[in-house]
Amino acid sequence: MKVIHNIKRCFSSMNYMKKLFFSYFLIICLILVIFSSASSYYSSKSETKQALYTAKNMLLQTTEFLGYKVTSIKNIINVISADETIQTLIASSDEFNRESQNNWIILSTTAKSIMYNANTSKDIHNIRLFALDGSISFENSKEFGQLTEEEKERWYERSSEKENISSLWLPASFFSSSDKLGAITYVKKIPDSKNLNQYLGTLTATINNSAFKDVIAQAATTLGTSVLLYNSYGETIMYHGKEDFFTPADVEALHLQAASDTDSELQQIKFNGKNHFIGIQPISGCDWTLAILTPSSDILRATRRYQQQTIILVILLIVLLIPVLYRTSKQLSSRIYVLKEYISRAVSSNFEIEPLCNGTDEIGVLTDSFNDMVRQISGLLKEQYKLGYEIKDLEFQVLQSQINPHFLYNTLDMIYWLGIDNEAPDVAEAAKELGRFYMLSLGHGETIVSLKNELDHVAAYVNVQNMRFEDHFKLTIDVPEELYDYKIIKIILQPLVENAILHGIREKSSESGEITIRAGLEDGVITISIEDDGIGIPEEKLGTLLTRGEKNSGYGVWNIHERIQLSYGTQYGLRYTSRPYIGTTVFITFPALL
Known part of the structure; x- marks a missing residue:
C-alpha cells in the first residue's frame, strides 16, 4: 500500500505533459504485453498441437513402413522355406555314399543359388539354413550351419518353446555369428511338407542394420527425440537417440504402457524428472512395438523462438513509440501551457487582456x-x-x-x-x-446607529413638521422594544417618512394623514414597514422608484436602496406597494446585527 501511495503521489506531482506521456506509454505497453502474451499462448498451443500432430503422423508412417519391411522379408523367407529344393535338402538322410553325395552337391548348389538370389535384397544380409538331422547338419558354411550349444540354449529353445510359433524376430545377440554382420535376425521354422506338425529345420535371415535403422531415425522429429524398437519380451531390437538413454527397466515400463495403451496419440509423461511426450505403436506382422520419446522442451523450442521474436518486436515497438508518444504528449499539452500562460498574463494585467482563441x-x-x-x-x-x-x-x-x-x-x-x-x-x-x-x-x-436612534430621529422630524403644518400628521410607531438595539444605517427611515408626507399625505385635499411604522424579526432578517394613507403612487411610476438615474425616483429613495445593498448585499433593500388614493407602504429589509 505504501508503494502504491508513493506512486500515486509521484504521478500527481508530475506536470501534465509527463502525465500524458506515461499514461499513453503504460496503456500501449499494457496492450502490447497482453497482445504478445495472448499471441504467444495461442502460438504455443498451435505449435505444440502441430508438433504433436507431426510426431504422431511420423510414428504411424514409420510403423506402417516397418510393417511393410517386415512383411516383405517374411514373404521372401516364406518363399524360400516352401521351395521344393530346400524341402528335399533339409530332409536328406545323413547316410554317406556316392549317390547321396552327388544328390547333396546338386541340391546344396541349387539351395545356395536360391538363397543367394534372396540375398540380393538390400534389406537381407545373409540367409542360413539349419537342419535338425541329415547331412546338412554336419556342414558349417555361410549358407548352412550347425547349432552351437549357446544357440541351442537361447534362440533355438525360444523358437521351440511354443508349438504355435513358426517364426521369430530376434536381436543380433542371439546369434554368435551375426553380432557384426547385422542387428536383427528373422527365424523361420521349416515344416515337413509330409507332416506339417513336424519341423525339419530352421531358416534364418540376418537383416542389414540400415534396413530398419534409417527408418526409425526418420521417426525422430527433433534432435532430442529417442526412438526405441523392442519386442514382446522387453528386449531392445533397435534404438536411435542418446546412448543408453533407456535402461531395461524403462523398456519394460514402456512395454507395459504400450500393452495398456492402444491409442496412437502422444501422451505427456515424466521421465528422468523432465516432461516428455511419448507415443507407442505396435508393428503389424511381428511382436515389435515402436516407441518415440520427445522432450517437451523440443516441442516448445519453436514456440520459444517465436516468443523471443515477439519480445524483441515488442521492445523495438516500445523504443520506436517513445519519441512518438513524447511528441504527441507535448503537442497535446502545449495548448494547456498556452492557457496557463494566458491566465498568468490575465492576472498580472488586472484582467485587461485580449481574448484567447x-x-x-x-x-x-x-x-x-x-x-x-x-x-x-x-x-x-x-x-x-x-x-x-x-x-x-x-x-x-x-x-x-x-x-x-x-x-x-x-x-x-x-x-x-x-x-x-x-x-x-x-x-x-x-x-x-x-x-x-x-x-x-x-x-x-457614526454611520451605523441603533434602530431606537432612527425611530427617535423620525419622531423629531414629524414633530417639527406638525409645528409647521398644525399637527396634520399622526405618527404611530409599533416596534417591539427588543429590536431597539439592532443596528441600522443612519438616516434610512427619515427620508422615507418625508416622502410619505410630501408626496403622499400633502397631495390629499385634507393635507393630513397617518403614518405607521412597524418592525419584525424573522430568520435573521429585520423588516420595517412604513405605511401612509396618502394618494398612493401610479403604477407606471412605481416601477421606476428604485431605478438609478430616473428623475422621478427621488434622491432619498434610490440613495437609501443603494446604501443598503452596498452595505449588506443585493438581497436586501427597499420594496414598494401602493394603491391609488388608499396609500403606500415601503418595506425595508436588512440583516439583524447587534
Missing part, C-alpha cells in the same frame, strides 16, 4: 469559459471601481451634510435660549425639536 474541443471550451470569466471579472472590477468612487462621493456628501447640521444645531440652541429669555415658548420649542432632529442626524459621527 484555442480551438473548439474541450480545451477550447475551457478557454472560452475563461475568456467569459475574464470579461466578467473585468466588468466587475470596473463596476467596483465605479461604486468605490460613488461611495467616496457619498461619504463626502455625508461629511458635508454633517457640517451644516453642526452649525444649525449650535444656532438653534442659541435661538432656543433666546426664546426662553424673551418669553417666546413656541419659538423655543420649535428650536428645541429642530435642534434635536439635527443632533440625531449627526449620530455622534
